[in-house]
Amino acid sequence: MxxxxxxxxxxxxxxSQHNICAAMDACFDAVGLPRPPQEKTRRVVGLSLIEAMQVMAPDAASAMHVEMAEEYKTAFQRMRLTGSVDxxxxxxxxxxxxxxxxxxxxxxxxxxxxxxxxxxxxxxxxxxxxxxxxxxxxxxxxxxxxxxxxxxxxxxxxxxxxxxxxxxxxxxxxxxxxxxxxxxxxxxxxxxxxxxxxxxxxxxxxxxxxxxxxxxxxx
The missing domain is CATH 3.40.50.1000 (HAD superfamily/HAD-like)
Structure with missing residues (x-):
């Protein structure tokens, strides 16, 4: 073997901590929720996006978790387009x-x-x-x-x-x-x-x- x-x-x-935290902040801004502490964002690194959003916003509905995952991806793509991903x-x-x-x-x-x-x-x-x-x-x-x-x-x-x-x-x-x-x-x-x-x-x-x-x- x-x-x-x-x-x-x-x-x-x-x-990639800075990028992940920035994208998570933008995601929360987009759905009108207060930005999370960076330590909380660090805790979900490694999870898939939907599961991460379930941890980040446990009281939100499933549809909101899906929306947040999409907003996170959009934020990350925007960062790549502007050359700010490091x-x-x-x-x-x-x-x-x-x-x-x-x-x-x-x-x-x-x-x-x-x-x-x-x-x-x-x-x-x-x-x-x-x-x-x-x-x-x-x-x-x-x-x-x-x-x-x-x-x-x-x-x-x-x-x-x-x-x-x-x-x-x-x-x-x-x-x-x-x-x-x-x-x-x-x-x-x-x-x-x-x-x-x-x-x-x-x-x-x-x-x-x-x-x-x-x-x-x-x-």
Missing amino acids: NRLALFDCDGTLVD EPLFDGVAELLEALEADGFLLGVATGKSDRGLNLCLDCHGLAHRFVTLQTADRHPSKPHPSMIEQAMADAGAAPETTWMIGDTSYDIAMARAAGVTAIGVAWGYHLEEELWDAGAHHVAAHPREIIELMRKPA
Whole structure:
């Protein structure tokens, strides 16, 4: 079986916090609701949009959640058109991907982003060619459902025992545990380290180089 390293995107590969908070503020403005605290917005990063809006505005009707999701997408698209989207790679991520690929790992992404958003992000950094499987919210239930990981393993010819899910939120860790794969949390993202442990992380890394060392260890 092939070895697969599967990554979340926002908060794991790239730092997109400013963009997400700005789009969420614009979304709330558009539907006439008070802007949420940034910490609350950070809490839903990783969820698909409808599920995120259910958490952000729990008292709103289902139709409002749908409208909010559309307003969020519109705000993000407007930001891209004006060149105000900035999604820098976290320090050490490029080296991590190169090292894992050199060690024979296949690489993939499992993210709450849309296909369009993920492709634009990866293209911006010249990374699209590195990944053999890209799983997004457009084709799967929201995390922590294991569907993204299951499809990624099928695409890559990997098994649960040869797959690692690397992410920054408790949703990533719970998804990994549901799929029966090794769950690696990253401490540089949007959920606290203790939340990653509480969700069932097998390991939590403080820097990408720790992941290289961890995944080079014999099973």
